[in-house]
Amino acid sequence: MDIRARLPVSLPHPNHTTSYWQSPLDGSLADFLSAETVPGDIVDTVVIGSGITGAGVAWNLLQQEKKREGGVVMLEARQTCSSATGRNGGHTKAASYRTFPSHAQTLGLPLAVKIARFEYANIQALHTFAAEHNIECEARSCDTVDVIYDQKQWEECVNAVEMIRRGFVEPGDEKGVGRYTLWSAEEAKTAFLVGGIGMDGESVKGAVSYEAGSIHASKFVYGVLKLCLGDGSMRLFTNTPATKIEKAADNACWAVHTPRGIIRARRVVLATNAYTSFLCDKFHGSIVPLRGQVTAQRPGSNMPPSGLQNTYSFIYNGGYEYMTPRPGSIPDIIIGGGLAKSTDQGLGEYGTTDDSSLNSSISVYLGGAAKTYFGDETWGKDDEQGRVKQEWTGIMGYTPDGFPFVGEVPDIEGMWIAAAFQGHGMVLAWESARALVGLMGREDVSNWFPSPFIVTEERIGRRFEGRRS
Template sequence: MQERNKSMDERARIPVSLPRDNPTQSYWQDPPDAIADLRTTDELPEFADVVIIGSGITGAAVAWHLLQNEPVDAAPGVERRTAKKIVMLEARQACSGATGRNGGHTKAASYRSFSEHATSLGTPAAVKIAQLELANIQAVHAFAQAHNIDCDLNPCDTIDIIYDKSHWDHAQKTVAEMREAMPEGDPAAQYTFHTPDQVREQFHCHDSIYEGNLERVYGGVSYVAGSLSGYKLGIGVLKLCLAKGLNFQTNTPAVALRQTQPSEPHSSWEVDTPRGTITAKQVVLATNGYTAHLVPRLQGVIMPFRGQITAQRPGSAMPHSGSLPTTYSFIYEKGYEYMIPRPAGLRFAGDIVIGGGLLRLPDDGLQEYGTTDDTTLNEAVSAYLRETTPRYFGPDWGEDDPAGRVRKEWTGIMGTSVDERPLVGEMLGEEGLWMSCSFQGHGMVLCWMCAKALVDMMEGRDGDELEGWFPDAFRVTEERLSLRFSGRST
């Protein structure tokens, strides 16, 4: 009880650790890929032009964009090399953090944050953020298709089932504001509203009873989204980078950073690991919720928090044998769940992957903030998520599978900032230390384009073109680094 009653600022002061050993195994990582424990070279290199810390989608995307202008082909008999020496460090197995643990939702839901962004940042900034989120989804889908990455990609629509009148009213108001603010026909403002009858008939969702209280369906909002395996996507991008000369070192945590000759205009960085020290001209932190472990200044600026997901076998009455044509979110007064049905033709087709439930916990899930422990499950979240599917689908769920409702459940660590926006750019006053972190559990629709923007900054292309599409609100600034968590989670 004492732990639950701690306030948000107290949770933010809990020292951030390295990723834990022996984490829960996610659905997507079973079995691990062949490169899970890869070390490109037996010995840790002593020098690199760039060290990337973290091998999730951010680290992989940064490596890919850095390698784009590098030579690929070599003369017969000559080892293929890159002009830049890029080394990636991963504390555990390849892509073993949030990217390999999320639900695989490429879904922006920009209408849910547009009004808040417009109020705090201005309407042009809100428009830019919404357009970037859609562009990120399109870029990820296109990249996977163009490079034949087998990542269970399923471009499709999504539906938000809304169980709260204030959220329903807000959705209609915000979509109208987006259409007014954006150019006519802008795909980032394309949403379709559905009546309660349409929700029941087309999307098979019903009124819900939670703790004796009726949560009535007010309507639904559908729009373009998709699903994929973040683990397979991340591994696929890493393999492309390895073919271009990336040196990848798994099970090699970065434990400390030191800037050499910080007063000099061209200082370098020493990255300590249990296997030795590597010196680099530039370091990229692709460490999301774990970032403050390496940069103490970010303690209380980027806070880790834990999410939990279950993969459930479909009920006997589920339409399409569970392989529903859309992804889902279920939005209620204080929170939401998100759900990804496994498409037909894939392994475990029809399985229902569902996560969330944080704000149904005592103290609004406060105890899940400030932790880096993905080795265990929260039994209260487990119990809640297990009963969501028959509650939302009602008679369309049917009887549980004879093998049991839950196939697998796991946890993962995300990162959140005080203003709930990513931090992208160079660490102020520390030349050569770059970061793209803090995605609030929204990384699959932010990480790719944030990584692209970061590489543009690193390579001196931080001009009008980047300003045209990348939000200033995502950049690292002194003002943002001075923000601190306070009060309770909401």
């Protein structure tokens, strides 16, 4: 793992697989250029990355700092929102109960509670923003269910749910972050239409449901960026990678090198997730890329015509899959994961930034997953066009301790970061971006933002041993 963790990190691959969520692309923004060359004057802030983190940073900066000289410039190496945000499964799902016991043990109960509250607040903030700004992004709140096929993990689930219930005692908590329902194996089969066995023939041991949601993340980000671009306060340059960042000759600002020229900026924000160490070597080995794989599948003939009402995860010994049914008139089923079922148990997916290809063993596994989990009778016949509609990969960023890096980069004044969201960016990134902008303005965010997320030299120096969730 140490060798994989220290492989060189590249810029985003130019010939990436095509994400289902960007088929078709939004023609008004995908290849947007505010100008043919980058600004020649000094700008206030350059945000590198146009995913949900970059969009959140830009939005919050513009709310607070529209009068700052030079404004905000956003750079994107490929098309708008073409990396992790535009390639994920669509879940807004925290699964806080799975990490709550370990957080309570290693960080103490108050911090464990704060992290779980933060995850829940992030989901609420995301959906609220979409509604308030009329962003059409298929945002829906719904229950999710984790169907568990391993006895040990089922027992751990029951204990974790009881622990998190005891941890949330303030009024209202039990209706949100603390609301969990446990289901027996037979109850789960009936309520959630699962067929009773997993991919390796394991039987269902039980299930847990709780509040979550889903969202078309690309459409959400496009909506946010259109708001940012609306009055000219932000300039966006797609297909314009930042190739190097260094202090300018006078040491008064940053020089951000791009194929369209050099931008001078007072501050730089790295919203670059798994690709961060390409621009800042300090994070080499501490932000580790991991390639994930996702499929979009046509539902079988016996699946509900109106689509499934819940989102799902299928948890087994050593791994899991996640599944998001698309709401509305397109009942496609998005299912990803399968890392532990690849030929090398996923080791070869660490350290790579190549999302131009697929892992064939994971393709085979995911291709059979949905029908197996629901069972032949519930699934019915495959669509005449075939089960798998589209398949793609995406690159996530992981850290040694399982928390993102948020804040000013240690010993590098004026360079800020919000990155490495462990594959859970939809329940971490939006509010982390708000916290980062608060920190940039020297605000105290400690009453709501978890301190373990703050970037420190000690955290950067830890050794990566694999993902923690």
